[in-house]
Amino acid sequence: xxxxxxxxxxxxxxxxxxxxxxxxxxxxxxxxxxxxxxxxxxxxxxxxxxxxxxxxxxxxxxxxxxxxxxxxxxxxxxxxxxxxxxxxxxxxxxxxxxxxxxxxxxxxxxxxxxxxxxxxxxxxxxxxxxxxxxxxxxxxxxxxxxxxxxxxxxxxxxxxxxxxxxxxxxxxxxxxxxxxxxxxxxxxxxxxxxxxxxxxxxxxxxxxxxxxxxxxxxxxxxxxxxxxxxxxxxxxxxxxxxxxxxxxxxxxxxxxxxxxxxxxxxxxxxxxxxxxxxxxxxxxxxxxxxxxxxxxxxxxxxxxxxxxxxxxxxxxxxxxxxxxxxxxxxxxxxxxxxxxxxxxxxxxxxxxxxxxxxxxxxxxxxxxxxxxxxxxxxxxxxxxxxxxxxxxxxxxxxxxxxxxxxxxxxxxxxxxxxxxxxxxxxxxxxxxxxxxxxxxxxxxxxxxxxxxxxxxxxxxxxxxxxxxxxxxxxxxxxxxxxxxxxxxxxxxxxxxxxxxxxxxxxxxxxxxxxxxxxxxxxxxxxxxxxxxxxxxxxxxxxxxxxxxx
Amino acid sequence: xxxxxxxxxxxxxxxxxxxxxxxxxxxxxxxxxxxxxxxxxxxxxxxxxxxxxxxxxxxxxxxxxxxxxxxxxxxxxxxxxxxxxxxxxxxxxxxxxxxxxxxxxxxxxxxxxxxxxxxxxxxxxxxxxxxxxxxxxxxxxxxxxxxxxxxxxxxxxxxxxxxxxxxxxxxxxxxxxxxxxxxxxxxxxxxxxxxxxxxxxxxxxxxxxxxxxxxxxxxxxxxxxxxxxxxxxxxxxxxxxxxxxxxxxxxxxxxxxxxxxxxxxxxxxxxxxxxxxxxxxxxxxxxxxxxxxxxxxxxxxxxxxx
Numbered sequence: 001x002x003x004x005x006x007x008x009x010x011x012x013x014x015x016x017x018x019x020x021x022x023x024x025x026x027x028x029x030x031x032x033x034x035x036x037x038x039x040x041x042x043x044x045x046x047x048x049x050x051x052x053x054x055x056x057x058x059x060x061x062x063x064x065x066x067x068x069x070x071x072x073x074x075x076x077x078x079x080x081x082x083x084x085x086x087x088x089x090x091x092x093x094x095x096x097x098x099x100x101x102x103x104x105x106x107x108x109x110x111x112x113x114x115x116x117x118x119x120x121x122x123x124x125x126x127x128x129x130x131x132x133x134x135x136x137x138x139x140x141x142x143x144x145x146x147x148x149x150x151x152x153x154x155x156x157x158x159x160x161x162x163x164x165x166x167x168x169x170x171x172x173x174x175x176x177x178x179x180x181x182x183x184x185x186x187x188x189x190x191x192x193x194x195x196x197x198x199x200x201x202x203x204x205x206x207x208x209x210x211x212x213x214x215x216x217x218x219x220x221x222x223x224x225x226x227x228x229x230x231x232x233x234x235x236x237x238x239x240x241x242x243x244x245x246x247x248x249x250x251x252x253x254x255x256x257x258x259x260x261x262x263x264x265x266x267x268x269x270x271x272x273x274x275x276x277x278x279x280x281x282x283x284x285x286x287x288x289x290x291x292x293x294x295x296x297x298x299x300x301x302x303x304x305x306x307x308x309x310x311x312x313x314x315x316x317x318x319x320x321x322x323x324x325x326x327x328x329x330x331x332x333x334x335x336x337x338x339x340x341x342x343x344x345x346x347x348x349x350x351x352x353x354x355x356x357x358x359x360x361x362x363x364x365x366x367x368x369x370x371x372x373x374x375x376x377x378x379x380x381x382x383x384x385x386x387x388x389x390x391x392x393x394x395x396x397x398x399x400x401x402x403x404x405x406x407x408x409x410x411x412x413x414x415x416x417x418x419x420x421x422x423x424x425x426x427x428x429x430x431x432x433x434x435x436x437x438x439x440x441x442x443x444x445x446x447x448x449x450x451x452x453x454x455x456x457x458x459x460x461x462x463x464x465x466x467x468x469x470x471x472x473x474x475x476x477x478x479x480x481x482x483x484x485x486x487x488x489x490x491x492x493x494x495x496x497x498x499x500x501x502x503x504x505x506x507x508x509x510x511x512x513x514x515x516x517x518x519x520x521x522x523x524x525x526x527x528x529x530x531x532x533x534x535x536x537x538x539x540x541x542x543x544x545x546x547x548x549x
Numbered sequence: 550x551x552x553x554x555x556x557x558x559x560x561x562x563x564x565x566x567x568x569x570x571x572x573x574x575x576x577x578x579x580x581x582x583x584x585x586x587x588x589x590x591x592x593x594x595x596x597x598x599x600x601x602x603x604x605x606x607x608x609x610x611x612x613x614x615x616x617x618x619x620x621x622x623x624x625x626x627x628x629x630x631x632x633x634x635x636x637x638x639x640x641x642x643x644x645x646x647x648x649x650x651x652x653x654x655x656x657x658x659x660x661x662x663x664x665x666x667x668x669x670x671x672x673x674x675x676x677x678x679x680x681x682x683x684x685x686x687x688x689x690x691x692x693x694x695x696x697x698x699x700x701x702x703x704x705x706x707x708x709x710x711x712x713x714x715x716x717x718x719x720x721x722x723x724x725x726x727x728x729x730x731x732x733x734x735x736x737x738x739x740x741x742x743x744x745x746x747x748x749x750x751x752x753x754x755x756x757x758x759x760x761x762x763x764x765x766x767x768x769x770x771x772x773x774x775x776x777x778x779x780x781x782x783x784x785x786x787x788x789x790x791x792x793x794x795x796x797x798x799x800x801x802x803x804x805x806x807x808x809x810x811x812x813x814x815x816x817x818x819x820x821x822x823x824x825x826x827x828x829x830x831x832x833x834x835x836x837x838x839x840x841x842x843x844x845x846x847x848x849x850x851x852x853x854x855x
Binding site for chain 2: 332334358359361362364365366368369370373374375376378379384387388391392433436440
């Protein structure tokens, strides 16, 4: 057995000053050995990030404090070390990579200088040697043109490049422990894959112990050697990867793993209802105005054609900047399309005047990504749900009755009408948003990344809710997502977008198993955990077997 | 701080951790925070002082010992006595009575200026924030007004339209409006792209309801804070104008006028300026303390640190 670089023993963290001493992390123990990747998995609020921060000795800034336990890095207790010693340890023995590379980097200093700072503080190298070392490091994270890159600023780089910079900053002193807190969550799926490969490559080169914090079981299935499952500040289960993914002992782990969407498309009957949405040649361009010279034209969407039938769920899949949200917002006319026809009920939504548009709005509704911002925090849930009904002339008392029925439809108690949004969890709020959208009995429901901000178990529930609603009401759904796996779970038809254009569209099973376009293949290959059938707790033997299903 | 308040604050912190409440301005946090901030001793003192001054203004005729503008040449420049509690001025008018009545004028000017500037600023700021075409027009006019020093603009306005209580209030209000407009506009601009506003548009909410239900309520908290500062600065401007002799007509006993008239005899009788000055200073200080406390209580960035 190799040497344990990090040992966390019976760690507890509680709120400072709290009389009840509520524990955010409660008796957590695990270890990470040399050259090994341990994944810390859990839903939001499970205490996984707090655990990482206490290992790094960064808790004091958060209003939390460790109350019990030991954190040994190379047999040295971080919790008892002096502030000065912890600072030394942080660069040389352990390093951390955060979720959002833009905020982790200083926007007013060139990236080269920022990496150089680590060496300036912690090594005795002179300027020339340091520069050489930084350039070598940038080279080893596979960044091109490193001498030029040295002098660039964070905003000039892409998200993936920035994360590579952060990783080189963390690993330049070859620490023995790397903590990565959701390092790929803010990145596109293809970039995510590259970053995960990069971390693995550097880990093998430097024999680093890696503690990877993530909520995504797909990522876990790709990189973990061992898995620590956390919930409400406690460790639920620790085990080897295969053990956790195929034979979870605890019911919570079982629920969590089985909620993870896998890439296997479900077998579905062909939907043959009437067409409720017909988009032809939709385009949206922005003109960037400049003080001098002509404007630059930015194309957000171009020549988009798609249809949604009654009772059909059509998925638009693409990475950030592919124009999928632009299409959604054009269809509900939150922005005006530059060209094209959006016909709903024989009316061209793209051209209709403001006043008649307001009448037509009851036929199409939208649910947004962020459940925390989609409801007015000052209005009760009831007021939010009945707003549309009252706008279209229903009496308030009647609307309230209808509102409580809707709440029951989405699986909430009808007596929550008088409560405010902040009293609900993210998943509950998203249910409320769906109820609000359904109140007007629309023909078309647009879900713009509606489950992307939710934990997997909640995500699975909301997906099921959408399916049930589709079955009961026959509403057509345009489901926009960046996650091919979610699309595989729910969509009848999938449309793949790249750089504002549709590159491929067709029946979900066909697109996922026999992709025609290179980009679709790239997306499928990059989807984390594509080799696991999480619902059935087993690996998928080969891609051919997906096709056989 | 009482124990149950403390407990409820921690209960809130707990629940916010559980549900991962992000930056969203929830209703409860400011309310509890309000109780805590407003319970601090300096704030309580400021509130008590303001209440006393307001009561003095309301019940001025009952509290006063005479007529504030009655001239008595035989009792000029007297020191404090049982007949004239704070002495008399150069015309033999009772200082105590004049200061009591002066509080009416000062508070009226402050209240008038803050209410008017908040109402007009809210209207113009909402229009500028929502209708992008009118935005640059309104904001350039506001920039123009802001470019002229407030007291200079007020003096010019009073000179043009003649001195009366109404014109002075108007003259003090106009320079205060641009700041309120800017504040409201920035709030409206911030919320107009919030998903809940877009959801309301998608639900077919008519424009007036959209503004009133979903956008304007966000301006209430910052407007309360801004209003208190306008209140204080209007009172100061009025006193300043009175002191310069370009404010209210001299027969109106405002604190500014009282101090202006006392200037000549200041060496002889410091009380002529001092008493009114103390009242003015205490009132403005109390309002500012209260405004600061309200800002701390209503500012979501501070309540997040809680």
